Amino acid sequence: MRQPSTGRSPLAPALPDLWLLSDARNDELLPRALRALPPGSAFVFRHYHLDPRSRRARFDELVPLIADGGHLAILSGSDDEAKAWGAAGSYGPPEAVGDAPDLLRIAAAHDAHEIAHANAAGADAVMLSPVFATRTHPNVQPLGAERFHALAALAEMPVIALGGMTPERARELGWTRWAAIDGLALKQDS
Template identity: 55%
Template sequence: MASSTPLPALWLISDARNDAVLEAALRALPRGSGFVYRHYHLGEAQRYARYLALMRHARARSHIVVLADSALTAREWGADGIYGAPRALWPRRAGLLRIATVHGMDELAQANLFGCDAMMISPVFGTNSHPDAAALGPAAFHGLARHALAPVIALGGMDSDRARALGCERWAAIDGLTPGAAP
């Protein structure tokens, strides 16, 4: 992703639950949205094949594609960036967007230290991905976001109504952007 390319406001996250509806979800997103491909549930060959199929749909809509994997794999697969814990995103790799997962102040401080390009702060609200995880809630989310030195993306139980109520410019979802996904 070129540094002059604006960071998308809306991000779709892949998961085993929404796999069957991802093509339709990618088509429904506004042009130039973001897509984070995780699919940890698949073996290596299957994961790569599914990535290629979904990347074609994403590219047809000019979406930014970010891979939850190493910088080396992201380059080999043609992704625009990488997604993961702040330590996994260091050192910086030229030409790759780095989106850090942030669940608290320690990870936020690491993401700041490593100069990550964006931070997905989660879980803002209760989520099916991590049903036992304590949600941050709006106050703690905004408290963390105030300390971020990079753009913040809200994740966890997000949908358009919650994003609007939260007053968050950027947000991401699994279930909130894939109606009809498996429970």
């Protein structure tokens, strides 16, 4: 069993408030969405639908847009993969949080058990979901505002709200650090 990290990344205090996640349904909209993000936002590249070679090629296509916006590039994958791809951090389940002090380590969590794992692993942030109903997980009961806040209080690191999030929902939730797939990629014209 891997020992917990001795500390969080020195990059952690500069975590952005706004996070765009990629997936198959927002792929063609990503260039426009990355250009529309406020400077210094974060982009989590997932693209699980692609084979490894195509996934790397798509990431490389997006890197200039990420850099132009001054965004953080976070790769869903291992710390080693994130370093090899030139990403600023890694994203994945709490049990996969590595101990690379030069990378941001973002853990995905859905309940108190996973938040406890993220705490023990020394994750730099936890992405807690689904806050509201979402197309990504249509058959999963959303946390809702009350449960989200209760779970967020258990985290020993910054919490990023995910799941059905839009600017309006973030205000409703009273949470400034949030992430979205559709809420940032599909609604840019509204």
